[in-house]
Amino acid sequence: MKPADLAIPKVIHQTWKSAELEQPFKSFQASWRLHHPEWEYRFWTDQDLDVLVQTHAPGLLQLYRDYPDPICRIDLARYLILHVHGGLYCDIDFECFQNVERLLDEAAFVIGLEPDSHASGNPKFSERGLSQVLSPAWMASTPGHPFMRQALDALPGTATQVDVLDRTGPFFLTRVFQEFAAQESIRLVSADLLHPFSSEACWDGVATDFLLWDEARAKAVAAHHWAGTWFRTPPRADHLRVPRRLDVRIGRPGHWSLQPVDISAELGSQHQPVISCLMVTRDRFEQARTAIACWQTQTWPAKEMVIVDDGDDNRLAEWIASTGDPDIRIIRLPDDGRTLGALRNIAVQKSRGTLVCQWDDDDLYHPLRLEIQCRALIATQSDACFLSMWMMWWPNAGRFAASRIHSWEGSVLAKKRKLPAYPELRRGEDTPAIRKLIANSKVIHLDQPSLYLYCVHGKNTWDNRHFESMWNEAVRHYEGRDAAAIKLKLQQMYPVLNDDFVYPAPQHRAKVSAWERLKRRFARLP
Template sequence: MTIPRIIHQTWKTVDIPAAYRGFQRNWKRHHPDHAYRLWTDADIDRLVAEEFPELLPVYAGYHTAICRVDLGRYLILLKHGGVYADLDCDCLRPMDPLLDGAEFVIGTEPDSHLALDKAVQRRLARILCPSVIASVPGHPFWRHILARIVEARNEEDVLDATGPFLLTRAWDSFPERDRVMLLPPHRFYPVDKDDCWNGRVFDLEFWERATRDAYVLHHWDGTWFRGDAAHGRLPTDVRVQVNDPTEPAPPAGPSPGGQPLISCLMVTRDRPALARRAIDAFLAQTWPNRELVIVDDGPDDTLADIVRGLARPEIRMLRLPDEGRSLGELRNTALDHAAGAYICQWDDDDLYDPQRLEYQLAVLSLTGARACVLARWMMWWPTAGRVAVSPVRDWEGSLLCEAAAMPRYPALRRGEDTPVVERLRRTVRMAALDLPRLYTYVVHGANTFDAAHFDVHWRHATARFEGERARAVLEELASRLPMLELPPPLPASAAPAAAAAEPDPAVLVLTPAKDAARHLPRYFQLLDRLSYDPARLSLGILESDSGDGTRALLEARLPELRVRYRRVTLLHHDFGFRPTVPRWDARIQRQRRAILARARNRLLSGALADEAWVLWLDADLVDYPEDLLRRMLAARRDVVVPHCVLPDGRTFDLNTFRIAPGHGPVEDSRHMIDGIYQPPRGAGRLYLDAFSGGGIVPVNGVGGTALLVRADLHREGLCFPPYPHRGYIETEGLAAMAADMGVGCWGMPDLRIVHAAV
């Protein structure tokens, strides 16, 4: 029996919240051959009464509605089979690869949830999540679950009565667990509750990194217990820079008047399709007290007819004769007709997130600023299939400003908004909000600037997406924005060919070397045999404190290396560190690893140019597969390490570890020596040998024998701390810093490299 091709979702009524409609569309769009059914509370009531009357006492006896919803979803799948998904789950790709040949599919929550108080109290090693489940009808696991639900009907906590903890206990006691496909968190739950509740997932760069291998993204809204807190709040870790040329900031407080009127001003001419999209984005704004003033001096009446048909009092349109007015003059006409306490520039050819007005006004309130622009925004080249996060600057088109402080526009035909923002920067307190997805600039070919202008923006973008990842980012944007169209999905049969046609990304191999003379011949032999185009490889080596001729050997190699590789950098710096005890002695770990961290950082700053990836590679490796780099890149992770072993097969790399279940989010303070964690081998830590056959696994620490890092992360500040960072230093400290940046680190237990015997 196969899992039926039907998508089930539930809500109180057929009128689902606007925030979930984009997610609902994505489920349907990715599964055009699936039926779709939205079950209301009334539908579930009837299902229980007609098909499962024996459960009516349990169902009716619950004090909270969410218990009835939980039980309802289980009964829907028991009866009908198919795929169930909560409304706050966004479908990122078709589920078919997971469903084919499966009877029952369920995912586990992120490992970070195991450190939450309730999970710790119950000593859970995993948590099964009911937000996305697929099954055949009548699967025996459902009857097993229902028996546990009847037993737990008097549990006070929803999680124990019908939710994840109930499911987890049921799975632990199910005798046919091989009939249940248990998926790791990165498939359905690639981000955790904190990532969603603090707004980090709203950052498209974080979203793109987190979802590369995900089929579903659960937003953990928790509307059943969080209520209105699930939506509409400015992300807590958002970056805001304030420029104040006048005086210290006034105390932050609520915006004047509670909900002041915002006048959005749009100038347009003879492009009604684009303007209609901008109008739709205005109508979708969450800020309730707003108006749109449209100034149109073109001969085409199409847009005027559209506005009349909408009959929305908050939209006013001014038709002007075609007298050759400049764009600046037209913007001033709109200013003259604005009634709001705040002015927002609203270009007719761009896209705006529904919370743009709400978030920018919140920044004014929080900072006491009188004007707000975006420090970065999204850029979309529809015909080129490109999406980017712009360079950092004050983006004039994103301006939201107090009407009383708003300057007049100069009579320019283009670039008219630049002098306005420059004057505001000189005269008033202005905030720059770094939340790019609030504004998507569309490069459609008829912009006021030419293609060369936007090519510069592409080259200097802080993040660039093409091909499959560009489409993924666009689909995420489209779940909230009115898009004219999206590029068609890449056919599965064409994907390998397309990928093969792309050049290998440029990779910088970095190696700190000390007393490495005996290892260098094998180091270069292994490097030369990598199945990777050497013209796409750069090499950087920092030699320090050597007494065995390492420096001379490297200098002698330089001519041939510079012929073979894309770019070669050889640096030298002595740190004066020559210990008299073995390098693993706990007494010197902080000093030894601090110097190694300084060496790595010095090498990175001296060698990194335009490469896309950095591969840290130790000089004393004695073997690794020819496709090491390709396999690490194929993992599609921002920070990834293979499994480093000794020649006898024992795990050598103890810096790559995962904190063992039951030990909480931090390690035992008794193992802190000289300010850094130095536990005995295996004390509270699991190494990669514990995960053999498990594919790619998340880790809390990484080693540097072979470490692949997305170069942009280094450019954004990810380094090797030469001081304790939350109890970690050097490569382990890098992993802790990556976690602080919202970036996961991953280990590949089945990709083995061999370190020289020590």
């Protein structure tokens, strides 16, 4: 073991133009603190970096300020941070999956390699004779390591390079490494541990797949998401990007086949069917308002919300009126004993869309839910689309699960004319209707659990034993730090899940006597 004074310091360095971060970078930043609670964390703004260069490299200050591309200043600064302070530097679009200490043990300098697919798919690599490239997006170093000193000394000589990759970036650093005499002092980390996703996978939306991300999380230490904020104009929200292709379960449950489907076709407004999202609610103002907020973030433009409310609390109707949104309609009904099935049928009857989608009042929804399900339905010319997996959240217990494979009734998006009437049942009303729909229609299922967050809050229609059974049947379970990591991932996707979000406490629904319901029913008679 080397002396303690030669160890890489336990400090994480990250930079951004200001102290304000948006998603997904905010969650990426939090992931490093989650997995390194005992490490120091140092966040550098552009102003901080200018002071750093003035103080520790005044001879490079003019070069630093003269760079026409801001990314070059960041490159110089990251090399200087490690030279002066040591520690771990990682870009703000790097997400942490595990504690990194096992990669740093007995090392003086550690850096990751870019994926092999970058070299094989980018002519810039072959033009420069590079078969592998070092990625300065993630580096760890002891203070004063000669590799960083050599990089800083080489920067003035590349100042006139046209391409920033050659001037200060990965190509530049790779050449410095090739010329570095003590290469044995540098530990190169394979791409599967730090760069499990290629830039193409991130930009095509592949890396947004929750199951793929979760598999990478189990194997890799961290992941670079290749946001490319320095050259992609405007910066793109890859964490909310519709993937070009999906694996779709085609056919009926038990007889389906998994097939790749391209869902990226351009859809003009004339090919965008109106989706009616149907909510049945009663005296759940805060929960319903949160579910509606999820609807408001949906990227699918042609949509409406139809709400059937048979409760006594008028706050939801008043709040909807205050929004002034003509696409949110509420039908107020007296609580005279209608079954949940009857209320769902009223919502269907009042809808105007050619497609209908169940939108329960106590669950949360990914902004891409409607768009991905609708695109998959259109691409496969199907009658209905279900999620075969969804996420489950126990807010009070702080745990999450990815459900078993199933035709989850609450996730249905279907052609209105194909949807059977719901039976007159107070609970479980959707199961018979969905079974009929599946038996008589062309249906597809998507293994996209992050599109739907089912919330188990203690006042659901079913009791706790039912949900414990669902927990036991789930294919993936998340508790403790694992659950905290999942919550950070969901915060990237769900705008409502901000740092201040607390799941609304469910109200105790006032019980209405049979006599009172009978009086209300007679009051409606002519």
